[in-house]
Amino acid sequence: MSDSINWAELLAQSIDMSKFASLPSTVKLPALPHAVTRFMERANDPSADIKELAQIIETDSGLTLELLRHVNSASLGLRHRANNVRQALALLGVRRSKNFVISTGMQAAVTARKSKLINQTCFWNASLQKALFARDVADMLETDAETAFFGSLLQDYLLPVLTNDLFQPYVDFVESRIEQPETLSEYERSHFGWDHALAAAGLATRWHLPDDLVCCILFHHHGLVPFRNARLKHTPVTAVAISALLPDQMRQQYRGLEMLIALESEWPEFDLQALAEEVDRKQETSGLGVRNDFPLARRCQNARSEKRDYKDGSLKTAALA
Secondary structure, three states, rough: OOOHHHHHHHHHOOOOOHHHOOOEEEEEOOOOOHHHHHHHHHHHHOOHHHHHHHEEEEEEEHHHHHHHHHHHOOOOOOOOOOOOHHHHHHHHOOOHHOOOOOEEEEHEEEEEOOOOOOHHHHHHHHHHHHHHHHHHHHHHHHOOHHHHHHHHHOOOOHHHHHHHHHHHHHHHHHHHHHHHHOOOOHHHHHHHHOOHHHHHHHHHHHHOOOOHHHHHHHOOOOOOOOOOOOOOOOHHHHHHHHHHOOOOOOOEEHHHHHHHHHHHHHOOOHHHHHHHHHHHHHHHOOOOOOOOOOHHHHHHHHHHHHHHHOOHHHHHHHHHO
């Protein structure tokens, strides 16, 4: 289980900060809003109380509105409503509040930077779909669903920045996708010496995010490897890695849907289409204000109809290699 894992130690063994330091100067990494930075600093101090934390949130009207909307949304299913920030923090608890505040701050920081390649509305819609999907998968794995949700929501948060500041290499990837490596991460490592997962995890470490959340970001493009790892299987890392196989604008994982279909044979409880339909239902009723113009179930429909092509096992083997 995830409680038995020393996430700080795993992170220290896995992340090479020297590669993060080699990001070109042309990449302008986003800065968190001051209220978010201050909140994270005080929330990590055991002496801080909810009154103080609420006062920090209230200095940012946008963050205050998003927090109240999140806590009172149908997606959380809380029995009580919050009328003010202090009540919202009390209902969420400090740990869940930290995850929400950091994810909202990151989204605000990234959205403020216009991307020439990525449609921001579609991007955040897909990110929410992946997050809802990861939460359900985490429940099935009997692990921390909230860390899985926020880890999945943040897995690609740096892509709008990187694709804008390093525009041409990413355009080349998109325009000749079928000729490129199976994953975007492989392409990035071959061209830059690092990938967006490492860059995002490195920045998240500088922002002092929880170690398990950083690991979710760092390992999100490891496909089904965490699922097959006895130590990591029942952790949020696995749920996030599985969610990363879902389709997105850039087709980051070329055979992602094939791998998810193959997973149905390996894990009988896993039903891709049923999970996708549940994600669409939750997004529709969440009250989070994110339009679902591209339902996940519709995008997975072709994959379901092609399941018969995998019965001989040949494509399944290729997808899981």
